[in-house]
Amino acid sequence: MDTTKLRLFAAVAGIVFGLGGVFALAVALTLALAIYLGTVGATFTVAALFLSAACICLFLFLQPNRSSADELDDIEDATADALADLPFDALKSIVEKRPLTVAALALVAGYSVVKDPAAVARHAQRFMVGLI
DSSP states (O other), X not given: OOXXXXXXXXXXXXXXXXXXXXXXXXXXHHHHHHHHHHHHHHHHHHHHHHHHHHHHHHHHHHOTTSOHHHHHHHHHHXXXXXXXXXXXXXXXXXXXXXXXXXHHHHHHHHHHHHHOHHXXXXXXXXXXXXXX
16 A cells, blocks of 8 residues: 555544544533533533633634734745755655666766866856856
8 A cells, every 4th residue: 555545544544533532522521510510501611611722722823913914924934945945855855766877877977077177167157057
């Protein structure tokens, strides 16, 4: 089985078990409180507790006191960081997939630098100018 499918299956199983755990916790808390408050009172108390926890999480994670410009700056910084790491991630994946090809290309590049360094410098300069 492919590792991507296994990860997806693990994520789905984690979500299902997590939701089941929260449901079991809510039922257990309701049954425990039903002794003191009655079934209806315990149900509303547990619902209020979970609603309060949800509101606190919304407030903490959405951070309503931050302006949209600050949020946009954070997104731009995160995107720039991700794009800066992209070439290195691509090189790493190429080396992992085809190590012999990369070794052969490195050998050819090293040989051409040793054989004619001036020509390699000219080609590198043309390449850089072409990128601009």
